[in-house]
Amino acid sequence: MRIAAKVGVLVTGIIVYSLMHMSLIRSEDPEVLWRLKRIEDQVYKMAIEIKQKVREAVVEQKMTKKTKVKKLYPKSYLFKSWGAELTEEEQMEAERQYQEFGYNVFLSNRLPLNRTIPDTRDIRCAAKIYPKDLPTISVVLIYLNEALSVIKRAICSIINKTPAHLLKEIILVDDLSSNEDLQSPLDEYIDLISKDKPGLIKKVRHKRQMGLAKARVSGWEAATGQVVAILDAHIEVHKQWAEPLLARIKADRTVVLSPVFDKVLFDTLEATEYIPAAHAFDWNLWCMYESFSPEWHQMNDPSEPGKSPSVMGIFVADRQFLGEIGVLDEGMTVYGGENVELGIRVWLCGGSIEVVPCSKIAHIERAHKPYSPDLSKPMIRNALRVAEIWMDEYKSNVNIAWNLPLKDHGIDIGDVTERKQLREKLKCKPFKWYLENVYPLLDSWGGIVGYGALRNDLKDKFCIDQGPVPGSVPILYTCHYYKPQHCYYNRNGEIYIGGIKSHTYNSNRCLMDPGSGNTPVLHDCKNAKEKGLSIYWDFSQGNAIRNRKTNRCLEISQGGDSDYHLILQTCTGQNWTIQHVIKSL
Ligand SMILES: *[C@@H]1O[C@H](CO)[C@@H](O)[C@H](O)[C@H]1NC(C)=O
Numbered sequence: 404m405r406i407a408a409k410v411g412v413l414v415t416g417i418i419v420y421s422l423m424h425m426s427l428i429r430s431e432d433p434e435v436l437w438r439l440k441r442i443e444d445q446v447y448k449m450a451i452e453i454k455q456k457v458r459e460a461v462v463e464q465k466m467t468k469k470t471k472v473k474k475l476y477p478k479s480y481l482f483k484s485w486g487a488e489l490t491e492e493e494q495m496e497a498e499r500q501y502q503e504f505g506y507n508v509f510l511s512n513r514l515p516l517n518r519t520i521p522d523t524r525d526i527r528c529a530a531k532i533y534p535k536d537l538p539t540i541s542v543v544l545i546y547l548n549e550a551l552s553v554i555k556r557a558i559c560s561i562i563n564k565t566p567a568h569l570l571k572e573i574i575l576v577d578d579l580s581s582n583e584d585l586q587s588p589l590d591e592y593i594d595l596i597s598k599d600k601p602g603l604i605k606k607v608r609h610k611r612q613m614g615l616a617k618a619r620v621s622g623w624e625a626a627t628g629q630v631v632a633i634l635d636a637h638i639e640v641h642k643q644w645a646e647p648l649l650a651r652i653k654a655d656r657t658v659v660l661s662p663v664f665d666k667v668l669f670d671t672l673e674a675t676e677y678i679p680a681a682h683a684f685d686w687n688l689w690c691m692y693e694s695f696s697p698e699w700h701q702m703n704d705p706s707e708p709g710k711s712p713s714v715m716g717i718f719v720a721d722r723q724f725l726g727e728i729g730v731l732d733e734g735m736t737v738y739g740g741e742n743v744e745l746g747i748r749v750w751l752c753g754g755s756i757e758v759v760p761c762s763k764i765a766h767i768e769r770a771h772k773p774y775s776p777d778l779s780k781p782m783i784r785n786a787l788r789v790a791e792i793w794m795d796e797y798k799s800n801v802n803i804a805w806n807l808p809l810k811d812h813g814i815d816i817g818d819v820t821e822r823k824q825l826r827e828k829l830k831c832k833p834f835k836w837y838l839e840n841v842y843p844l845l846d847s848w849g850g851i852v853g854y855g856a857l858r859n860d861l862k863d864k865f866c867i868d869q870g871p872v873p874g875s876v877p878i879l880y881t882c883h884y885y886k887p888q889h890c891y892y893n894r895n896g897e898i899y900i901g902g903i904k905s906h907t908y909n910s911n912r913c914l915m916d917p918g919s920g921n922t923p924v925l926h927d928c929k930n931a932k933e934k935g936l937s938i939y940w941d942f943s944q945g946n947a948i949r950n951r952k953t954n955r956c957l958e959i960s961q962g963g964d965s966d967y968h969l970i971l972q973t974c975t976g977q978n979w980t981i982q983h984v985i986k987s988l
């Protein structure tokens with residue numbers, strides 16, 4: 404699971420998420436139960452805040468009594484709101500473990516394995532009655548360099564919170580971790596459990612690193628239950644997490660499910676509530692939260708499952724059905740994209756995806772991820788692979804999103820013949836159907852004809868850049884080819900500067916001639932269109948950028964400071980080149 408796949412995405416996600424949250428609160432006729440639930444949440448939050456204040460006061464008292472301990476890592480996020488009472492040695496140990504794992508192992512090692520986490524489900528969930536004869540479940544935990552106490556807590560919660568007659572086994576898949584304590588110390592814990600429950604825990608350890616997708620497939624292969632849950636190992640399941648999932652799969656074996664994740668903060672390990680939402684992605688295939696459909700909101704029952712375009716990574720499915728549709732793409736490497744591939748494939752090849760609000764899992768939000776410090780390389784490779792296999796005429800959108808050329812990008816995506824054959828064999832629907840019926844919020848980017856950095860032929864070391872943020876004045880800046888310099892030219896004549904949005908509910912920033920002065924500006928495209936502002940330009944590769952309404956050109960000129968500036972003026976014949984062209988401009 405990778406909620407915080409990228410900071411930018413996270414921010415977008417939070418915004419989408421908060422918008423959704425607000426619309427829930429503002430819903431026109433909120434049910435009494437739902438209101439009570441909100442009040443309960445607020446009381447719960449206040450209680451946490453009060454606890455925190457008391458704790459701080461106690462710590463402060465201790466601190467003033469003792470000689471004041473020096474803060475060794477004032478810049479470390481680990482100590483932002485935690486650890487004030489630690490000795491210097493303890494701080495060193497905690498920081499070292501945090502750097503290694505990306506979460507607070509020091510604290511995890513000191514919390515009970517069976518700690519209680521708040522029940523954050525909608526109150527309707529506890530009242531639901533599930534059939535007795537549900538299918539059995541195999542729980543697969545995948546990990547790479549996970550802290551021992553975190554894995555133990557995951558196992559402990561699964562055993563305590565899953566009805567024993569339904570829990571077929573727990574399969575631990577170690578994708579070649581390097582930390583020693585995942586060898587014999589973990590085996591000792593497994594042996595301890597095996598005394599009571601022989602064979603319940605199985606361990607698969609890879610001899611070479613497989614990457615996330617293959618590791619997950621190997622867990623599925625080892626599973627024997629009717630249903631398989633593929634989870635991360637840095638989780639704790641909530642009370643009654645399994646029953647709603649198993650009941651839903653019993654009713655329809657073709658539905659692939661995701662529980663709702665509460666966020667366990669990486670520093671304090673406190674579990675905080677997340678409101679159920681659909682799991683979606685942008686054209687980079689980074690994942691994000693998205694509002695459930697209007698139909699779901701109309702039901703006015705937040706305990707009901709909602710349709711979702713994809714999964715974040717963790718998922719639960721009928722074991723055999725998952726096999727029939729090809730489990731996961733084993734041609735994926737390292738990390739990323741396999742969750743989106745699953746989402747698209749399930750929808751196109753005869754199944755569907757739902758998020759189940761009554762099934763909750765607390766998931767530690769890592770401050771940094773294993774496998775590799777920079778995951779964008781494998782992300783790009785896997786995204787191009789998804790595009791090639793599934794996205795038909797929309798596949799260039801992935802290239803556009805990553806600012807790669809359409810052809811000869813030099814990235815090896817591996818052999819896709821087998822997966823393409825699978826698509827044929829299963830008679831899967833075209834990607835267009837997915838866009839129209841499952842994920843209409845994803846903008847199909849139909850009109851883009853050129854993208855990437857935009858340079859003036861007179862000075863090609865400089866690129867158009869969105870300029871200071873906040874702010875709406877584009878500038879000329881040394882080319883670095885990152886997002887602030889990503890430009891897009893649309894068939895209808897719009898020029899977006901500083902990135903492009905993947906979703907139809909967002910708006911891009913359009914280059915505009917304000918009509919007076921000689922400074923070009925950026926303006927919200929939707930708003931500009933409504934107001935009839937001058938955002939349409941004539942441009943073709945190697946030619947002038949000329950405003951259709953004012954007839955002025957976007958050009959550069961040397962100022963008194965001898966620097967070059969971006970200006971609007973009567974055309975003098977300056978020409979521009981955009982990095983990538985889709986159709987001949
Ligand atoms: C956790 O385990 C301990 C020791 O077995 C037990 O005394 C305690 O009641 C348990 N706590 C919970 C919340 O189950």
Ligand SMILES: *[C@@H]1O[C@H](CO)[C@@H](O)[C@H](O)[C@H]1NC(C)=O
Nearest residue numbers: 860945946947975976977978
């Ligand atoms: C711009 O391109 C046109 C032909 O497309 C050419 O005639 C003109 O000389 C170019 N301008 C400059 C400044 O190079």
Ligand SMILES: [Mn+2]
Nearest residue numbers: 404405635766
């Ligand atoms: Mn995770």
